[in-house]
Amino acid sequence: MERNYKLLLGAALIVTVILLIYDIYIGGVAFIIFIALLMSIWIMEDSRMHPDVNATLRNGAKAVEFRNKGNAAAYDIHIAIIPHDVEFAIPLLKEDEKYLYTFEKMINEAKVVVSFENENKERFSKSYLLSSTGKSDEDLLKPAFPLFKWKKEED
Numbered sequence: 001m002e003r004n005y006k007l008l009l010g011a012a013l014i015v016t017v018i019l020l021i022y023d024i025y026i027g028g029v030a031f032i033i034f035i036a037l038l039m040s041i042w043i044m045e046d047s048r049m050h051p052d053v054n055a056t057l058r059n060g061a062k063a064v065e066f067r068n069k070g071n072a073a074a075y076d077i078h079i080a081i082i083p084h085d086v087e088f089a090i091p092l093l094k095e096d097e098k099y100l101y102t103f104e105k106m107i108n109e110a111k112v113v114v115s116f117e118n119e120n121k122e123r124f125s126k127s128y129l130l131s132s133t134g135k136s137d138e139d140l141l142k143p144a145f146p147l148f149k150w151k152k153e154e155d
Contacts, residue, residue: 005041012037049120053077053093054128055112061132063102064112068093074116082111108132 016034020027052070057063064081068074077090084107090099093116108131115125 005045009034009038009041047071049118049122051075051093051095051116051118051124053114053116053126055079055114055130056128057107057130057132058100059102061106061108063100064110064130066090066093066099066101066114068095068097071095072118074118077114077116080113082113084110106132 012030012034016027016030019030049072050070051068051072051074053074054067054069056065056067058065066077066079073095074093075091077093078087079090079101080087081101084103086101088101093099110130112128112130113125114128115123117123
């Protein structure tokens, strides 16, 4: 945790203790605010350095677009498109950068397996079921970026 965050949490804790001594109700409110601040900093620290490479069909199902929607650059990206026997690598995708892989003809369905790593050499893997007919395995409840080590690939 950075020094500034430690100072902020320390000051908030001191104010909370002083308010608890002064009045227990005001101190309780300050304690709840302190816990919310602590959790916010914890989530912010945990969500740092997470690339998130997504795959979607584009150009009338003639291309697959790979986009890094995370908050860090993705390195050593390996992509496999099943059952089309396509396998290739992208060395780097920075934040909000796109890469387009084009097919000769339209594809109906495909499973795309993407594995990549961040600057700290932590490896991540995701798979997508792409369909031109509208069926997909998109989970609307999944977090926007992987929090709390969500679906990190095991070594």
